[in-house]
Amino acid sequence: MLGYTLLAICIASWVSALIDPTPVLPKFGKPLNNLTISVGREATFTCIVEDLGPFKVAWLRVDTQTILTIASHVITKNHRIAVTHSGHRTWSLHIRDTRETDRGWYMCQVNTDPMSSNTGFLDVVVPPDILDYPTSTDMVVREGSNVTLRCAATGTPAPSVTWRREDGNPIIQFTTQEVASTEGPELEILRVSRRHMGPYLCIASNGVPPTVSKRIVLIVHFPPRVWIENQLVGVYEGQTVTLTCHSEAFPRPIAYWTRPTNQIIVNDDNFKLVSSYSGYESTMQLTIRSIQPQDFGAFQCVAKNAIGETDGKIKLYEIPAPPTTHKPNTRRESKKSWKSERNQEKKAAATKGGTIPNGLDNEDVGEQPTDFDSATASSTMNRHLTKIGMATIITIIGRRLPT
Numbered sequence: 001m002l003g004y005t006l007l008a009i010c011i012a013s014w015v016s017a018l019i020d021p022t023p024v025l026p027k028f029g030k031p032l033n034n035l036t037i038s039v040g041r042e043a044t045f046t047c048i049v050e051d052l053g054p055f056k057v058a059w060l061r062v063d064t065q066t067i068l069t070i071a072s073h074v075i076t077k078n079h080r081i082a083v084t085h086s087g088h089r090t091w092s093l094h095i096r097d098t099r100e101t102d103r104g105w106y107m108c109q110v111n112t113d114p115m116s117s118n119t120g121f122l123d124v125v126v127p128p129d130i131l132d133y134p135t136s137t138d139m140v141v142r143e144g145s146n147v148t149l150r151c152a153a154t155g156t157p158a159p160s161v162t163w164r165r166e167d168g169n170p171i172i173q174f175t176t177q178e179v180a181s182t183e184g185p186e187l188e189i190l191r192v193s194r195r196h197m198g199p200y201l202c203i204a205s206n207g208v209p210p211t212v213s214k215r216i217v218l219i220v221h222f223p224p225r226v227w228i229e230n231q232l233v234g235v236y237e238g239q240t241v242t243l244t245c246h247s248e249a250f251p252r253p254i255a256y257w258t259r260p261t262n263q264i265i266v267n268d269d270n271f272k273l274v275s276s277y278s279g280y281e282s283t284m285q286l287t288i289r290s291i292q293p294q295d296f297g298a299f300q301c302v303a304k305n306a307i308g309e310t311d312g313k314i315k316l317y318e319i320p321a322p323p324t325t326h327k328p329n330t331r332r333e334s335k336k337s338w339k340s341e342r343n344q345e346k347k348a349a350a351t352k353g354g355t356i357p358n359g360l361d362n363e364d365v366g367e368q369p370t371d372f373d374s375a376t377a378s379s380t381m382n383r384h385l386t387k388i389g390m391a392t393i394i395t396i397i398g399r400r401l402p403t
């Protein structure tokens with residue numbers, strides 16, 4: 001049926017040409033543009049024909065020799081194909097919801113004799129996609145083993161794969177080499193260590209948006225390791241001290257402290273336990289309030305997981321307590337010194353059988369609430385008064401004596 005239709009159109013055009021023996025042959029206004037379209041979008045070829053006259057425009061798929069449209073009629077049964085025109089000069093072929101199978105050469109043809117045509121290429125590009133299989137999933141490995149992460153991506157054109165660490169840290173290769181990123185569908189890590197642990201991103205791109213990525217977490221199991229900054233600590237009785245112990249392990253270990261008597265320590269009025277975690281690192285702190293004699297000895301921090309167990313020791317030894325700071329009362333101390341000197345004088349006088357110096361017996365009567373400065377001032381005053389009294393007596397006697 002299609003052959004008869006095309007034949008009828010050609011005959012009609014030939015008859016028209018016979019009626020007008022000198023027709024003006026059509027010509028193309030410009031070459032047909034090549035198109036690059038993302039899969040799923042619409043592709044539109046536009047063919048400009050000048051002086052079409054009685055001739056017809058047809059659209060063909062070159063590689064399959066398939067007639068798609070003739071004039072305003074869609075010949076193919078492909079429902080995604082459509083044709084539009086403007087004033088019989090601009091003819092457009094529309095391919096909706098493009099697929100990869102639509103990629104190829106297309107022809108705008110005018111049924112002149114000889115036939116004239118214009119061709120253009122349709123390239124259908126496909127954004128990248130990462131396949132679930134054989135792309136790696138989250139992996140758990142033992143420290144020291146080798147591991148290979150795989151990322152399978154498709155797309156048109158073929159995408160490139162880039163590996164990065166999600167946390168921004170460099171990728172460690174061959175134990176010492178560090179790179180920000182690496183290319184290729186596989187990421188091989190030899191002698192994996194705890195430093196390799198974390199999320200990795202495989203990123204696929206081919207210039208067609210959007211770029212896609214997949215997150216793969218590498219988990220490294222290793223036994224606990226403990227280190228202590230200060231293993232020997234001097235403390236005095238009654239002091240409060242905090243002991244610190246660092247550890248690395250994965251899976252996260254069970255951690256605890258033991259006393260010198262090997263008893264496990266729990267939080268109470270005498271002990272306070274605090275633990276903090278960051279990734280595979282942890283810090284354990286033990287605060288001992290008011291050190292007692294039984295606390296002198298070795299405290300242990302213990303860490304254990306399914307792979308192994310280890311511990312660290314901190315020994316507490318006794319040191320003398322610092323002297324208490326006492327600021328003496330100067331006046332009180334001076335008074336005590338003065339009294340001591342007075343007592344010594346009294347004892348010396350009693351030993352020699354002499355009389356007790358004047359004023360020393362006042363101590364036997366009772367202690368007056370006075371200090372050294374006051375006593376000194378009173379003694380000086382008494383001496384001055386005695387001198388003044390003697391001078392007055394001499395003056396009076398002098399006046400009464402006969403001349």
